[in-house]
Amino acid sequence: MLSVHHVGVQTDDFDNCLNWYLDFFEAKQMWQLDRFSRLTLQRLPGIRRLTEVGVGDVRFHLFDRATHTGRTALPDDFQFQHVCLAVDDAEDLPRIRLRWVRLYQSGRYRFALPDPPTEIVTDADGVQSLYLFDVNGLELEFTHVPEDHR
Secondary structure, three states: OOOOOOEEEEEOOHHHHHHHHHHHOOOEEEEEEOOOOHHHHHHOOOEEEEEEEEEOOEEEEEEEEOOOOOOOOOOOOOOOOOEEEEOOOOOHHHHHHHHHHHHHHHOOOOOOOOOOOOOOEEOOOOOEEEEEEOOOOOEEEEEEOOHHHO
C-alpha cells in the first residue's frame, strides 16, 4: 500500500510561496530547516531554506535554492504535469476557486502565471475537477469523486 508523504515545491521567492500556501490552503507551518545533510546538498545544490506546511494529511515541502534561475518550466519541459488533491465534498470546489481568485486579486502575491482557475468540470461519471496554478506556476487539480465511484 502506498500513500503520499509530501510534495516538494521549489520556488524562487520563498516568502511569497510560503505565505501563499499558508493562506490558500489555510495550512500550518510545521517546521523549517536551514542546515542540510550532505545528501540533500548534493541533490539540491544551493538549497537555503526548507519548510513543511500541512493541511489535513497533506504536506508540502517548500524550498528555495541560490542557484534557481527564476524561470518557470516551459509547458513541454519534463516536470510533473500536476498534483491532484481530493476533497470530501463537491461544495469545497467553488470555495477553493473563490479563495484563489480573492488571493490573486488581493495583490499580495506575485504569480508566475496569471492564468485564472478553470471552471469546475464534471465528467460522465460525476467526478468534478478544478485546475489552478500556485504562485510558482505549478498546476494543482482539486477533485471530488462521488461516493459510488470510489
